Amino acid sequence: MVIAAWWWHHQRSSVGPKAEDPAVAAAMKDAKVIARGRYLTLAGDCVSCHSVAGGQPYAGGRALLTPFGNIPVPNITPDPETGLGNWRFENFWRALHTGMGIGGEPLYPAFSYTSFTKITREDAVAIFAYLQTLPPVHQPPEPLGLRFPYNVRGALTAWRAMYFKSGTYQPDPKQSAAWNRGAYLVQGLGHCNECHAARDTWGGIDTRASLAGGEIPAQNWYAPDLSMQAHGGLHGWTGQDIVDLLKTGQSSKGVAFGPMADVVASSTQYLSDADLHAMADYLQSLPARQPQVDDALRVSSKAVADRGAAIYGQGCAACHGTDGQGVPGVYPPLDGNASVLEPIGVNATRAVLLGGFAPSTAANPRPYSMPPYAQQLSDADVAAVVTYIRQAWSNRVTPVLERDVIKYRHTPVD
Template identity: 60%
Template structure:
C-alpha cells in the first residue's frame, strides 16, 4: 500500500498540470493560444484577430499564415477537434496534407489533447472572418509537399510531452511550456540547410532565419547565454520585456508583447526553473578578431563616450531600470555580433507591457555613424568590461544596413 501511494504521489508531482485550474474551456483555450503566441503569425497587421494572412518568411520562400477563425470556407469551420489535434500533434491538415514546418508542429506535437481541445474550443468561439488563403511563394523544389514525407522521417519526432518522474510538477510544467506551446527552440537553435532545428544541445542559440537576429543560448549554467541570471531576472524579462540583465528586442519584443507578458506568475516561474536546469555549455567559439581589433576598439571607445556612456554608463553597467547594462549582456556577447549591430543602427525598442507601459528606448544611430564608426563602437562594447567577444567589421555593418531584416 505504501508503495502504491508513493508511486501515485510521484506521478502527480510529475504531471505538467496547469498553474491554475481552468475557469472554463474558452478562458483556458484563450490563455493557451496566447502563451502559444498564435497571434504573432495568425494575425496580420491591421487584420482581424486570428484571421491569418500574415506572411511568414523562410529561406525557401514566403508562406502566408492560415485563417484560424471558424469561417467554413476559409478557416476552421469544417475542422473537428480531431483535425485540430492532428495539425498540432502530427503536422497534418484536416485533409491529411503535410504542413510545412514554418508552422511549428515540431514543437506543438508535445501539446496534450486536453490543451488542444481547449484551444480548438476558443478558436471556434471567435467571430467567423472570411479571409481566403493566398498561395505561398516557395521556390522549387521546396513547394513539393511530397518531399515532406522524407523530411518528417529525418527530422520530426511525433509525441506528446511525457513528464519526467524524477522532476517535480513545477519543473515539468516549465519543460512542457518551453518544449511545447512556447516552441522556444524554433528560434533559439541553429538550423541545417533543410530548415530542421538542432536539438542537441537544446536551446543553444542560433540565427533566426531571414529576420537577421541572433536568438541566444538560454542555459543559465556555466558558459550559457543566461549565465549569471537569476530566476527573477528571467521572470522579469518574460513579464515586462526587461530585466537587470537585458531587454527583449527584435523578434523577442513581439513575443513578450503578444505572449509571455500574459503568463501567470506560476508559469513564468516554472519556465525559469526549467531553464535553470539546462546543462552547462562548452565555451562559445567566437570568430577570429580583425588584425587591428585593439586599434578599432580604441576608436570605438571615444565614440561610446560621446554617444552611449550617458545612458549605459562609462562602466557599461547601465542605469537602474531605464537603460540596460552592456557588461555581460547576452545581446552584446552573442557570437555573431548581429544583435549589437542591429541595435546601434536601428535603435533598441522594448515592448510596452502591462507592467512596463512606457519603456525607455534607444534611438537609431544609422544616420549618425558611418560603417567604420558603427563597427568600431560595436567592437569596443564587445571587447570591454570582460565581455571578451569578437570584433565586427565595417563589411558586417554594411551587410545589415542594406538588408535590415524584420
C-alpha cells in the first residue's frame, strides 16, 4: 500500500485558474467538511507518497520506483506554481475519477485513479477542501524518469482501454451498511488492491482475483492475499485480528512490517473503530482460494533443513519459540504467519536480512523489533533458515533458494 500515488501532471493550467463553483466554494469553507477531509486524507494515506522524509507533508519531492523507471510524486499543497493552488475542484475530481490531469493529459496509472475513481464526489470535495488549507510549499518536481516507450503519454490511451473503468462505488443492497462501508474503504479510498493484487507485464492489475496478493513492483515485497477463508492468506484470522493489526501494527497472528508498517503508521491507526471493523467485515467475505500445489515442496534437502533448523535454534527460537508460536503481544508467531507463507518467500527473506520493524502507533508506541542479520548470515544461511521456517510446524510452502537471497539482499530500499 505504500506505492499508490505515482502521479505526473502539468503543474499549471494553460488557461489559468477559474472561479470555483459556488456550492463547492461554500462547502470548502465549512469546518466540518474540512475536518472530514482530513480524516479521509488519512484514510487514503496520501501523505506516504506525497511526502519525502524530512520534508513538508504533502509537498512531494520524492521519486517512486516502478519497473518502467522513476516517477516523481507531485506537490499537493496549495502552492499556485508547483502545487494545487490554481486547481478548481473539478480539476481535482477529474484526476481522481477519470485519471486526467489539469491540462487534459492522461495521468500515469501508478497514481491509483483505478481505485480512487470509486470515491464519491462528496468525499472528494472534503479531501480537496482539506488540502487547500495546508500551508503552501514551493516544491517543483524532479524530471520524469520513465524509459522509452513508457514516457510516451499517448500510449496510455491503449492502457486505459484495457485496464481502467471509471465509476464511483455502488453499494450492494444485499449487504449491510457496515459491509458496504468496508468495501468502499478497501476498494476505493484505501486502494488496497493496488498492492494486494498481481500485475502483468504492462502494470495492469489482474481483476479476476481481487486482493489475492501480489509482488509490489520494483520494491521486492509481497503484499499477501487478504482472504480469510480456506487457503486464503489470512485464513485463521478473526475480524478483531484485522482491527488490531490496522490499529496498533500488531495482532495475535502477525505484525505489520515493510511497506505495511508505513500504512499503519501514517493511515490506518487513525481510523475509527467502526471503519476498521467495517473493513474487517468486508475482508471476511472474500472467497476461499485454491490450495497451493505441493509437488515443489520437497526440493529442499535434509542438509538444508538441518542447517536451517540449527540457525533457527541459535538465533530465532528465543523470541519466536521452538514451536513457532512467538510470544503474544510481543513477538509474532511464525507458524501460519501470512508473511512467512506468501508464495515467493521474499517477505521472510528480507525480514531476516533487514530486520522486522513494526510501526510505532498511539496504541503501541514502543513495539519490539527484530534486528537485521544481513551481516551475520551468508546467503546460504539465510536461504536455509527461511526455508526451514516456511516448512516447519504446519507451514508447507516452497523453499527459498540462495540465488533469491542474493537478489533480495541487493534490492534498493525506497
